[in-house]
Amino acid sequence: MGVESLMQENTFIVVDNDYRSRNELTMALGKIGYVVPADSLDDLGGRWPEEAWVLVHDHGLQLTRAMRDLRQAGRFYPLVAYSKKASISHIMDVLSGGAAGYFEWPTPDDRLQRSLANILARKWQNSTTTIEQARAKQKIGQLSPREREVLTGVCEGFSSKEVARTLGISPRTVELHRANVLNKLGVRNVAAAVRLSVEARFDGTKLPDEQRELAL
Template sequence: MREQTFIIADSDCTNRNSLARAVSEFGYVIPVDTLEELGDRWPDNAWLIVADEGGQLREALACLNRSGQFYPIVAYSAKPQTARVVDVLNAGCAGYLEWDGDAQELRHRLEAIRVRGEQRASRTVSQVRAQQRLEQLTKREFEVLESVCEGRSNKEVATVLGISPRTVEIHRANVFNKLGVRNIAAAVRLSVEAQLGSGSLWGSQREMAL
């Protein structure tokens, strides 16, 4: 495994230091009690390893969202339940590490997680950026965008939403401005990038159910 920066977040200093010592054999480690300790000193291209105990994973995700940081996330605990691992991975984490203090398999496990994560990295980053742009829209603007992406004319959108065609034009112009696009084709491409059809973008788009 090539040199990599790892942030290890765990309020249990014994577990945190034990894992940090093992990981430091093949990477640069930043051990913290919580991510709030980083302040504005967020490293570039880091991996985040977070203890999946007592809500620490949820708190870490919330801190990342507030700070606008996006790292591959690996959750860990000593004896995770299968159902919990599935939930965490489905929520978007790059991997789940079973850590009981044995460093022998750690390098291999993290390398496997890293390789899988890098294979998805470019797609994930572009998707997140597209989602961030869409999150700037108001609910009405989002509805206009959805209708436009479905091929409806301004008049048809107005009928569906119960507003005037002129109001649709205003919302459409605002959508283009916020998304940084100049035409419908570009808006559609960005919407597809963010998986607009998944129905998960409006509201707490990046809120993981953990």
């Protein structure tokens, strides 16, 4: 099955409060899939598709708000950001924050299709893993930089005292950060947090399973 045929099966939600940009992208995407244009995710009125890819204009607070709205609604669709121009470091920050991809817009239709095909290809290679990974990445993206450091230490098997010594903070502060991590990830214990980190392919998850068992 060709890439275009695969993309015809997708629903794209385009979140962009710039009417011209949104309209042009909607028309381009209409050739390869079903498109729902919106100023914000509030426009959906709670009518969420069963599955969808959310494409968000990375301008102002639109991306941050879209990620927040998806989390609050419990909808972990793969989210792809776009903008006219962005630095490599900014794109990497967006991807590490939970986005499934990033592309340039406006751009010629053929280039748009190639960019989306590269992003969507991961889904066709292993759809279940990719969707679960996108959900896990979005949850990990809720964490503050310090909470990520604590999660990294936990995933690498360090005790609270060892993490505290490494970060130069108190063990009590580490425990508070760890509690916040569990709360934000929506899990009950460290083992579940580690499993979620594995799904997200978070950098801190480097130990073999048997070593993680001992660390917990």
